[in-house]
Amino acid sequence: MTPAMVLRLAWRDWRGGELGLLVIALMVAVGTVTAVSLFVDRLQQALLSESSTFLAADRYIGGSQEIPVEFRAAASERDIEMADTMSFPSMVFASDDRSQLVSVKAVSPGYPLRGVLRTADEPFTRGEPTTQLPQQGEVWLDSRLFPALGLSLGDRVEVGVAAFTVSRVLTQEPDRGGSMYDLGPRLLMRVEDVPATEVVQPGSRISYRLLLRGDDDALSELKDSLELKPCCWWRGIRESSPAIGSALARAESFLLLGGLLGVLLAGVAVALSANRYARRHYDHVGVLKTLGATPNQILFGYLLLLTVVGAVAAAFGLLIGAGLHLALVAILQSMIPVELPAPTMRPLALGAVTGMICVLAFALPPLLHLKNVSPMRVIRRDLGSAPPSQVLSYGAAIVGSLGLLIWYSGSLFLTFWTLVGTLSALLLFGLLANLLLRGGRVLGMQAGSGWRLALAGLQRRRRENTAQILIFGLAIMLLLILLLLRTALLDEWRNQVPDNAPNHFAMNITPDDVAEIGLMLDANAREQGGLYPMIRGRTVAVNGIDAKDWEEQHRPQRGEGPRLSSSRNLTWASEMPGENKLVAGDWWQPGDTRSMVSLEDDYAEDLGLSIGDVMTFDIAGQRVEAEVTNLRRLDWESMRPNFFIIFSPGALESFPATYMTSFYLEADQKRFLNELLGRFPTITVIEVDALIAQVKSIIDRVTQAVELVLGLVLASGCLVLIASIQASKDGRMSEHALIRTLGGSRKLITGSLAVEFATLGLFAGAVAVVGAEITVAILETQVFDLGVSFHPWLWLFGPLIGALIIFVVGMAGTRSLISSPPIMVLRGLN
Amino acid sequence: MSRVVVKTEGIAKIVPTAEGQLTILEGIDLEINAGESVAIVGASGSGKTTLLGILAGLDMPSSGSAWLGGVEITALDEEKRAKVRGEQVGFVFQTFQLLGSLTALENVMLPGELRGESGAEKDARDLLEKVGLAERFAHYPRQLSGGEQQRVAIARAFASRPNVLFADEPTGNLDSSTGHKVIELLFNLNKEYATTLILVTHDDRLAERCDRTIVLDAGRIVS
Numbered sequence A: 001m002t003p004a005m006v007l008r009l010a011w012r013d014w015r016g017g018e019l020g021l022l023v024i025a026l027m028v029a030v031g032t033v034t035a036v037s038l039f040v041d042r043l044q045q046a047l048l049s050e051s052s053t054f055l056a057a058d059r060y061i062g063g064s065q066e067i068p069v070e071f072r073a074a075a076s077e078r079d080i081e082m083a084d085t086m087s088f089p090s091m092v093f094a095s096d097d098r099s100q101l102v103s104v105k106a107v108s109p110g111y112p113l114r115g116v117l118r119t120a121d122e123p124f125t126r127g128e129p130t131t132q133l134p135q136q137g138e139v140w141l142d143s144r145l146f147p148a149l150g151l152s153l154g155d156r157v158e159v160g161v162a163a164f165t166v167s168r169v170l171t172q173e174p175d176r177g178g179s180m181y182d183l184g185p186r187l188l189m190r191v192e193d194v195p196a197t198e199v200v201q202p203g204s205r206i207s208y209r210l211l212l213r214g215d216d217d218a219l220s221e222l223k224d225s226l227e228l229k230p231c232c233w234w235r236g237i238r239e240s241s242p243a244i245g246s247a248l249a250r251a252e253s254f255l256l257l258g259g260l261l262g263v264l265l266a267g268v269a270v271a272l273s274a275n276r277y278a279r280r281h282y283d284h285v286g287v288l289k290t291l292g293a294t295p296n297q298i299l300f301g302y303l304l305l306l307t308v309v310g311a312v313a314a315a316f317g318l319l320i321g322a323g324l325h326l327a328l329v330a331i332l333q334s335m336i337p338v339e340l341p342a343p344t345m346r347p348l349a350l351g352a353v354t355g356m357i358c359v360l361a362f363a364l365p366p367l368l369h370l371k372n373v374s375p376m377r378v379i380r381r382d383l384g385s386a387p388p389s390q391v392l393s394y395g396a397a398i399v400g401s402l403g404l405l406i407w408y409s410g411s412l413f414l415t416f417w418t419l420v421g422t423l424s425a426l427l428l429f430g431l432l433a434n435l436l437l438r439g440g441r442v443l444g445m446q447a448g449s450g451w452r453l454a455l456a457g458l459q460r461r462r463r464e465n466t467a468q469i470l471i472f473g474l475a476i477m478l479l480l481i482l483l484l485l486r487t488a489l490l491d492e493w494r495n496q497v498p499d500n501a502p503n504h505f506a507m508n509i510t511p512d513d514v515a516e517i518g519l520m521l522d523a524n525a526r527e528q529g530g531l532y533p534m535i536r537g538r539t540v541a542v543n544g545i546d547a548k549d550w551e552e553q554h555r556p557q558r559g560e561g562p563r564l565s566s567s568r569n570l571t572w573a574s575e576m577p578g579e580n581k582l583v584a585g586d587w588w589q590p591g592d593t594r595s596m597v598s599l600e601d602d603y604a605e606d607l608g609l610s611i612g613d614v615m616t617f618d619i620a621g622q623r624v625e626a627e628v629t630n631l632r633r634l635d636w637e638s639m640r641p642n643f644f645i646i647f648s649p650g651a652l653e654s655f656p657a658t659y660m661t662s663f664y665l666e667a668d669q670k671r672f673l674n675e676l677l678g679r680f681p682t683i684t685v686i687e688v689d690a691l692i693a694q695v696k697s698i699i700d701r702v703t704q705a706v707e708l709v710l711g712l713v714l715a716s717g718c719l720v721l722i723a724s725i726q727a728s729k730d731g732r733m734s735e736h737a738l739i740r741t742l743g744g745s746r747k748l749i750t751g752s753l754a755v756e757f758a759t760l761g762l763f764a765g766a767v768a769v770v771g772a773e774i775t776v777a778i779l780e781t782q783v784f785d786l787g788v789s790f791h792p793w794l795w796l797f798g799p800l801i802g803a804l805i806i807f808v809v810g811m812a813g814t815r816s817l818i819s820s821p822p823i824m825v826l827r828g829l830n
Numbered sequence B: 001m002s003r004v005v006v007k008t009e010g011i012a013k014i015v016p017t018a019e020g021q022l023t024i025l026e027g028i029d030l031e032i033n034a035g036e037s038v039a040i041v042g043a044s045g046s047g048k049t050t051l052l053g054i055l056a057g058l059d060m061p062s063s064g065s066a067w068l069g070g071v072e073i074t075a076l077d078e079e080k081r082a083k084v085r086g087e088q089v090g091f092v093f094q095t096f097q098l099l100g101s102l103t104a105l106e107n108v109m110l111p112g113e114l115r116g117e118s119g120a121e122k123d124a125r126d127l128l129e130k131v132g133l134a135e136r137f138a139h140y141p142r143q144l145s146g147g148e149q150q151r152v153a154i155a156r157a158f159a160s161r162p163n164v165l166f167a168d169e170p171t172g173n174l175d176s177s178t179g180h181k182v183i184e185l186l187f188n189l190n191k192e193y194a195t196t197l198i199l200v201t202h203d204d205r206l207a208e209r210c211d212r213t214i215v216l217d218a219g220r221i222v223s
Helices: A003-015 A020-052 A069-075 A145-149 A189-196 A216-225 A242-280 A282-290 A297-335 A346-372 A391-411 A414-442 A447-461 A462-497 A516-522 A547-554 A600-607 A671-680 A690-726 A729-741 A747-781 A790-815 A815-819 A820-827 B046-057 B079-087 B104-114 B120-130 B146-159 B176-193 B205-209
Strands: A059-063 A081-094 A099-107 A117-120 A126-128 A139-140 A156-160 A162-172 A186-190 A205-214 A232-235 A503-507 A532-542 A567-573 A582-585 A595-598 A614-620 A624-634 A645-647 A659-663 A684-687 B002-017 B022-035 B038-040 B063-070 B089-092 B162-169 B196-200 B212-217
Touching: A003 A232, A003 A297, A003 A567, A003 B104, A020 A242, A020 A297, A020 A346, A020 A690, A069 A081, A069 A205, A069 A216, A069 B022, A081 A145, A081 A189, A099 A145, A099 A189, A099 A282, A126 A162, A126 A567, A139 A145, A156 A186, A162 A186, A162 A189, A186 A232, A205 A690, A216 A532, A242 A282, A242 A346, A242 A690, A242 A729, A282 A297, A282 A516, A297 A346, A297 B079, A346 A391, A346 A614, A391 A414, A414 A447, A414 A462, A414 A747, A447 A729, A447 A747, A462 A690, A462 A747, A462 A790, A582 A684, A600 A624, A624 B002, A671 A684, A690 A729, A690 A790, A729 A747, A747 A790, A747 A815, A790 A815, B002 B046, B002 B196, B022 B046, B022 B196, B022 B212, B038 B120, B046 B063, B046 B162, B046 B196, B079 B089, B089 B146, B104 B120, B104 B146, B120 B146, B146 B162, B146 B176, B176 B196, B176 B205
Parallel strands: A099 A186, A139 A162, A567 A645, A595 A624, B038 B196, B038 B212, B089 B162, B162 B196
Antiparallel strands: A059 A205, A059 A232, A081 A099, A081 A156, A081 A205, A117 A126, A117 A162, A139 A186, A156 A162, A503 A659, A503 A684, A532 A567, A532 A614, A532 A659, A582 A624, A595 A645, A614 A624, B002 B022, B002 B063
């Protein structure tokens, strides 16, 4: 077969509608991937860059000593922007000798590299964004320092031996997140002014950061090129803010899973339509062979045809994907406040390669089989149409799907579970579908003619129908899985920051003030959280081994995770805090006076601590020993106080403690803080409302992306349904034409088709619900770290929705079957 | 002495069925000379079509050998058999077997194109004119009557300038008057191109037009 012949055949097949579904399925596969990945790629970049505002940079190098100059040289070689910050606690004195411990942050020009500072003329207002920094000789102060120190703008304060003018109220800084307990009220100054204060002495506790901003490749290259340890550590958003990191990681998993399911669905549609195309070409090939076409010529011809079709479909798919993504961006633009960065080339490559894999894995096997069609077929129709090699077809589809799964998810774990889920679902579905079909036939014997015809048809084509229920069921199952996961994820995210979640924390409350502050909060704040005692202390030994030696033995590489010997907030409680979950050991019994501690699970694991270890703490210069009796898991994404270490009641009672509480204030109630801090200048109030608002905006954005992907996957799902109905159309067509020739009315045919599709849909829906519940339970627990949930409503709606969808798509897809004259069908001309 | 173009020795075709082995053909020995026209007749299920398939190299026997134009086609693989078919054989089928997506002209051009000949289109036009379809070049099969479709099929069969033309019930799908015209056309072209004609038929009139008749009964040649 010459290329010209092949192209002519392809063109005629296209015009005759033979290739339409195959091309459309390929275009949808490529288009879905391209649109999803283009959008996700840009959204991810935007999310990352917005999340970067939590760091005020893309990455940073942190250290407890000055960051080496050669690091700066390496970064500037790669065109990476830099800014410095130094943070340290210090006392600040006002002119009337009032003083307050503050958390000083000294910054260099350029700060912040991501996000913005907001400043105001008066405390406790939202303020305006600014690109300025304090001038040398000036400082900007946190709102709460104004009442605490009795200050107004223009007043002078002393830090160390230097005096500064208070020039602005600092209302927001991007990298204020992180650990809220280390945040004293902020004093922002210039790095250049630090030497004059003389507060930085050898041994001072200072946290140095070199903020970095640049493109991802340059940053990773820089990271690899630096000898960071032992002085410094490298941080990105994921390491620095576990809450945001984990929301992002989940969203990514979901988007990937969604995109992947979309492609697999489109792959099924490609396979179905390629199969139909191949079956309709058996005669073609038979004739060509009698005319002297050799098997190799046939093979070459159809390979060429597939290449041309694949290339054209991929090209259009890319265009459609790009267009669709632009439309989506346009629609969502008003909802996405951040500017989307230009897409990378990766999504386009992803789309093109996906198209190729779909062609090779799903469309090629049935066409390869064409070369084996016997030429005898032209004189003996019953010969020469042996089915394509099942090993080849299924093998290629499985290898293709596996390749796509691994490539997309980048996770063997996710791939493994999706595969196990799909294979067990197929097995289970096959059995279930067969049972349902048998049951349907028994019922159909007692029914009217339309029903009997439909159910007899279902039973007669049991193999095809089992396959069709599998395909419908799989498509509906994938849609249900996405829907359920979306709901579970969104609920989880929304619950994470409930509307009335405390957005302020009050710390350093003395036992004497507890009652009065409680009354003030009751009168002015909407919600008030529990009261926790707090004592500063640090671990000095474990099982008699010095803490530093212990850490050296159990975690030789520094810089990752919390340190054992760092000073921490300790608390005690008789009951385990609500959001904590016991994972090992037992919570202490009331009345047990032994000195015991409960540790956070990951903290214990990182530091090699286990139940039975005896930890020695230094609290206000005294040694306290306590035995580890249980491990807890924490919800780090909750905006609630979380403690690595909780003591049993009694262990710390002899030490003077302060208390902390949390409360909720509306934006317009914030002036209350002035009153509160004026009345109790020694307490510390931490405002996390800005942080919560930031988290919420990220969650909203992620939600939009999730819904978008769901919509696209729904489109692929519908395509599979159409392809599957098309695939069975030929058989149905001749059968119904025969019935009409024998006098069956159009109404009878329509009725029996309606019953057939609705029943198929009902069965497929039932099968899908079983599969979806099982898969979602596995994904929720194994991949997304959520709790298992069952959905009774699904068992009612799943089958009904299945019946409705298949009925609608089926009737629309077979309209021509009912409307065309039977003779056309019998003559094989339609 | 005439040249033998089709020859078989001890051809048998046995297929496995649910009830055991089914013998379709057994002990078929025959020779057909160049230019001869031969009708294979017999009751339904007597093995006519299977024999035609084996003679034309479309199917393989279970045992025995067949020669086509001096080549032992039963010793060849499908790739080589296809080449022999392309060079030596033309076909006319009961169900016409035109490619629905190609026009009449394109259908007739197919054999020449498959062989990579440059003059395929001109030959095809000449042949279509010969079968009286000069006005129908650009028509698709669905736009042609049964008789016209069979005439296109005959034109296509002769387009490969075959040594042997195989026809399977060529009038089986046509009314008797159209069938008669098609037979005339087939025999006239056969004569003009000096082709060997082997046809399977139920039609006595058609069988009578042939030089020789081979009668099959239960898979054996009875006369």
